[in-house]
Amino acid sequence: MKEKKTKSFYRCLECGYESVKWLGKCPSCGSWNSFEETVPVAIRHSPMLIPGKNATPPEAQPLNAISMESERRICTPMLEWDRVLGGGLVPGSLVLLAGDPGMGKSTLLLQVLASLSTRQKVLYVSGEESRRQIKLRANRLGVGDAEVLVASETTLEAILELISAHEIEVVAIDSIQTIASSLLDATTGTITQIRHCTDRLLQMAKTQGVTVIIVGHVTKEGIVAGPKALEHLVDVVLYLEGDRTHTFRLLRSVKNRYGSTNEIGVFEMKDRGLEEVRNPSQMFLAERPIDAPGSVVMATIEGTRPLLVEIQALVSYSALAVPRRTATGFDANRASLLMAVLEKRLGISFAQEDVFINVAGGIKLREPAADMAVCLALMSSYFDRPLPHQLVTWGEVGLTGEVRAVGYSDVRYQEAIRLGFNKVMVPATTAEQLKKEVKPRSAVEIVTVKSLKDVLNNLFK
Numbered sequence: 001m002k003e004k005k006t007k008s009f010y011r012c013l014e015c016g017y018e019s020v021k022w023l024g025k026c027p028s029c030g031s032w033n034s035f036e037e038t039v040p041v042a043i044r045h046s047p048m049l050i051p052g053k054n055a056t057p058p059e060a061q062p063l064n065a066i067s068m069e070s071e072r073r074i075c076t077p078m079l080e081w082d083r084v085l086g087g088g089l090v091p092g093s094l095v096l097l098a099g100d101p102g103m104g105k106s107t108l109l110l111q112v113l114a115s116l117s118t119r120q121k122v123l124y125v126s127g128e129e130s131r132r133q134i135k136l137r138a139n140r141l142g143v144g145d146a147e148v149l150v151a152s153e154t155t156l157e158a159i160l161e162l163i164s165a166h167e168i169e170v171v172a173i174d175s176i177q178t179i180a181s182s183l184l185d186a187t188t189g190t191i192t193q194i195r196h197c198t199d200r201l202l203q204m205a206k207t208q209g210v211t212v213i214i215v216g217h218v219t220k221e222g223i224v225a226g227p228k229a230l231e232h233l234v235d236v237v238l239y240l241e242g243d244r245t246h247t248f249r250l251l252r253s254v255k256n257r258y259g260s261t262n263e264i265g266v267f268e269m270k271d272r273g274l275e276e277v278r279n280p281s282q283m284f285l286a287e288r289p290i291d292a293p294g295s296v297v298m299a300t301i302e303g304t305r306p307l308l309v310e311i312q313a314l315v316s317y318s319a320l321a322v323p324r325r326t327a328t329g330f331d332a333n334r335a336s337l338l339m340a341v342l343e344k345r346l347g348i349s350f351a352q353e354d355v356f357i358n359v360a361g362g363i364k365l366r367e368p369a370a371d372m373a374v375c376l377a378l379m380s381s382y383f384d385r386p387l388p389h390q391l392v393t394w395g396e397v398g399l400t401g402e403v404r405a406v407g408y409s410d411v412r413y414q415e416a417i418r419l420g421f422n423k424v425m426v427p428a429t430t431a432e433q434l435k436k437e438v439k440p441r442s443a444v445e446i447v448t449v450k451s452l453k454d455v456l457n458n459l460f461k
């Protein structure tokens with residue numbers, strides 16, 4: 001009898017939509033050119049089928065009977081790394097470290113493994129670099145003598161064998177896109193391979209208690225290849241982000257089964273690797289100009305951490321029929337909206353002006369609390385009048401020009417005071433909240449505003 005041929009199908013790399021035919025555009029998520037041929041995977045590894053290991057019948061327990069002895073964590077001297085993980089790596093967990101190429105993922109992992117190697121058996125597997133290249137990098141990072149086992153491997157089975165042969169406790173795989181299982185016919189880097197390898201690594205992590213960190217490259221569109229397929233498999237998803245032209249990097253947790261996803265770690269890329277930044281606000285304000293129109297400091301929140309950043313605006317006469325509008329680190333649509341509000345409510349016209357907005361240091365502001373600062377910077381540049389050097393602001397701006405309170409005002413306030421600022425411009429409701437909650441010192445002037453008109457009257461009249 002003729003053997004039944006396994007039929008391949010096509011799957012969208014962005015959303016996982018499946019189709020029997022190749023499609024140019026995904027009907028589900030609308031992305032172009034995202035379909036890839038996939039072979040149905042025949043081998044399933046269910047943990048219940050491992051002989052001898054899961055022979056006991058399944059169990060359920062009342063919540064109040066589950067013992068809560070504290071979870072063991074694998075800690076490093078790198079506090080920022082541990083913080084983002086919720087207090088260190090959990091033994092037997094699978095962590096995905098994602099980021100653009102060149103962000104410093106390999107650097108960070110090598111540093112983390114080196115610091116763990118005094119107490120743990122650690123293995124660094126690279127599918128991209130040779131052992132010599134890794135040694136060169138380790139020397140540069142000053143960890144060339146660390147007891148990190150290093151392998152240059154691309155076959156999953158070989159990696160699994162290395163892990164059990166050396167009784168490895170923490171393994172880093174750099175990157176998941178470069179390794180492949182010899183059991184599958186699919187090419188390296190395809191969604192089928194990536195999913196299968198991650199699945200097998202997960203099984204190993206859970207059954208043998210090995211902690212696995214996998215690196216995932218981010219595609220052009222800004223998503224980890226095989227996004228949905230990978231992110232739901234792993235326990236923790238970390239993103240290392242930053243601006244290629246700046247040295248600072250943010251480590252952000254977007255999923256964490258063992259802790260909050262609100263934590264961020266701040267690092268700076270130096271010759272000797274990633275260095276922790278304990279006082280990020282100070283770093284971002286280090287080069288702030290004095291008495292320069294268009295510059296303002298805002299207190300933003302990254303995760304649960306307050307961060308003071310400088311926002312700059314440049315409003316200058318345009319000879320172009322369609323004036324330019326550029327925003328770096330701030331949403332351009334939001335900037336247009338704020339300019340429209342300024343024009344309608346205060347009569348500040350940008351019709352003949354080029355407008356540039358920049359957040360210093362390469363930070364990306366995603367919260368509406370930045371509205372006030374952007375408006376202040378625009379007004380300051382428009383009137384060519386510098387703002388008080390010791391002023392910090394935050395608040396959302398509505399379509400009628402009203403200003404609104406945002407969350408975490410107490411933390412923002414305390415960070416501003418800690419760095420020596422003594423003038424705070426906030427929405428009226430925030431001022432009341434601050435008076436109740438943090439009892440501002442008398443040396444600190446709190447300027448209360450209800451609308452952009454109040455801002456104009458207070459600072460520019």
Ligand SMILES: Nc1ncnc2c1ncn2[C@@H]1O[C@H](COP(=O)(O)OP(=O)(O)O)[C@@H](O)[C@H]1O
Binds near residue numbers: 100102104105106140
């Ligand atoms: N010889 C070097 N001296 C200083 N910095 C370097 C050197 N080589 C690489 N780097 C820094 O390391 C970064 C690459 O880090 P890497 O860990 O390889 O990134 P990833 O693994 O995320 O692609 C570069 O962007 C650069 O900033």
Ligand SMILES: [Mg+2]
Binds near residue numbers: 174
């Ligand atoms: Mg790398």
